[in-house]
Amino acid sequence: MTIKDPETIHDVEGVPVHNVHRHDVVIIGAGLAGMRAAVEASDEFDVAVISKVFPTRSHSGAAQGGIAASLANEEEDHWEWHMFDTVKGSDYLGDQDVIETLVKEAPVVVREFEHFGAPFSRTSEGRIAQRLFGGHTKDFGRGGPVLRACYGVDRTGHVLLHTLYEVCVRNQVRFYSEFHALSLIIEDGECRGVVAWDIVNGGVHVFHAKTVMFGTGGYGKVFKITSNALANTGDGLGMVLRAGLPLEDMEFVQFHPTGLYLQGILVSEAARGEGGHLINGKGERFMEKYAPDKMELAPRDLVSRSIQTEINEGRGINGEAYVYIDLRHLGKEKIMHQLPQIHELAWKFLHVDCVTDPIPIQPTGHYSMGGIPTDIDGRVLLDGKQIPVKGFYAGGECACVSVHGANRLGTNSLLEASLFGRRCGKSIIRYLRENREFSDLPADAAVEAIKMVKRLLSSDGDEKIGKIREDLQVMMTGKCGIFRNEKQLGDLKKELRKLEERYANVRLDDKSETFNTDLLEALELGNMLEFSELIVEGAYARKESRGAHSRTDFPDRDDGEWLKHTLAWKKDGKISFDYKPVTITRFQPKERKY
């Protein structure tokens, strides 16, 4: 018998045998969701984590303000209060059974982070310190704001992300760092792995798995002004759509009230939690008009709309498209001790010293409430409702279970990512205990992915990636931003189709295999174009205003018609919809006032 060169041996068409890897669990994404799942599952099984950026560079690390849990370390608090706030914040679109799980398990998840070694800030008794955040209140909204956001200075995401990476290292999780996932391998309703591109060396790899989990994060980069990292392109959503699976509630996109003017970089809500004021061009604390009770600490959708209204009506600073967040009255010591990163960001990016000057801000694209529909155990749903895809899980910002409904409260998403990451890990363990064998890989598992990469690497059209992407971002911000209407959304639908045509005609400058970021950006743009249409179509279809989805032509919430989740598919370029009811347990929908 002759020994064959591994380059020429293929189990999977087109992929050399040494590029085929096998693990019990393959997780795409090394943010809080992915790594929290990895920590859990690696107690018992062989876990690999694939990430297109080095793990600690995942976007979770940019989170500043805090992670919610009713620890009651600083003052009285209860999970029931947290639940009420989350339900109300969601404009009653959140599913109350999963919200109940979220708020009940929150204290456990946060304390576990502490046990793992996370350097939280501390109270004088040595407990985890907590601060105020918008929408979190006492006594079912009847009391004032409550100290619920657990924090590590203003680098909460950083401390949690690094801690999880450290625990993964301890648990010997296998990292495939700088691999870009291309497609899912799904056969007979069962997920059997993923195909990925090795960024550093080039080449297509196949990851054969018994279970796959997505923690691929958000997609802020479809907007021009955004707080999100350049890597936040929603790749997971593109892959899921291409695999013929639905996405849920994509029309709900959160715009954070306070992004640095023109940059979009976030000024954490902690700035308002610690007492910052919003000021318009006339020097007024304008939130008085919109939320007389909660003022700056009203939920984000409301504050963003208020700022945008001030700007649209000419009351921005000097009539321009920004207002101020003023921290000066907090004093130097409080700013430097509690908000040092904000001080640093304002200084480095706008040359504003927030001790002596107010910071120019505008609303910024921030968070995707919608995503891959899952059940309470993180199982991805084939029909979006009940039937799980075997062996496929999702958690964190890419998923929609749905705890945030139409609007997420600050600090609830680090919580969601960690908590449902952990739940994914647990349900993966349960699944693997019963499903010990690998199912066969289809021989053509990588064919589509290889075609996709080859097409781009030999592309010879006359469109540039950067230009198409910029057009997409400008259009999405202009016509599918904080305020929406039928006319603009209708135009946008057509324009997006044209962008897809242009995308088919791109040309990459870089045709090499090694660290080809031109290729990566093209792949990312392909994903963004894939799901942007669903955001727009979903927003077009939903003829009401709820949470972050605000239609000027339908300004009211319409529970009779629209108290339901959107499910959307894209097959052969055609979009189809279905809807599912919201789970309501403890709190009946009421008018939402702050």
Add this chain to the structure above:
Amino acid sequence: MAILKFKINRYNPDDERRGHYEQEYELDVPKGYTVLDCLNDIKWKIDGTLSYRRSCRSGICGSCAMTINGVNNLACETQALSLKSDTVTIEPLRGYPVVKDLVVSLDPIVRGLMAVRPYMINKTPPPTDQERFQSPEERDKLEGLYECILCGSCTSACPSFWADKEYLGPHAFLKAYRFVADSRDEDARAHLEALDDKHGLWRCHTIFNCVEACPKGLNPTKAIAELKKEIVKGKVG
């Protein structure tokens, strides 16, 4: 607005023949543009082959460290116009193998990090339904340590690393001390073990390059001094 000339060090292993070379680009740079914004403009509008790492664009992910006019810094945090120079020279971080253009291999950074057992080690189980207590004073000891974003600037600037490629590097020492200094960690020895070695602490000649290079204003040299004390204490005690 000003027109700046960017001289960028380039290398593509898929084109070995060309080797390392310098390429120039001219760019209209508006006020407020960071060096990363400039690189993005070059990449997106002029030359898509230019390669560099970036993600958060807000100085927290650690991807975009590079040498800008001779100084290691984060491109996303460096205002282009405040460099006060018509020409901006950009090179990959020194000392690491170059993968392509401004992208360097992360292997040395990861290797150094792993050597110090970069995770909290406890022998006693945590309390149930409670956090481990830590006073604000104890917590303050972690200030200046836990903020490291693993950008690699410090180790890249270190002559000891240039001379010995197996030297663990200041970033690794800082991480080790982050755990040694943590009142909750119960096995300082485990973090220190790898440091008491010829590729470890004793190779540090307190040149302070790392302190200067750190874009986050951290002080690895101080951590090294503290660690040396800990090791000596361990040997005596």
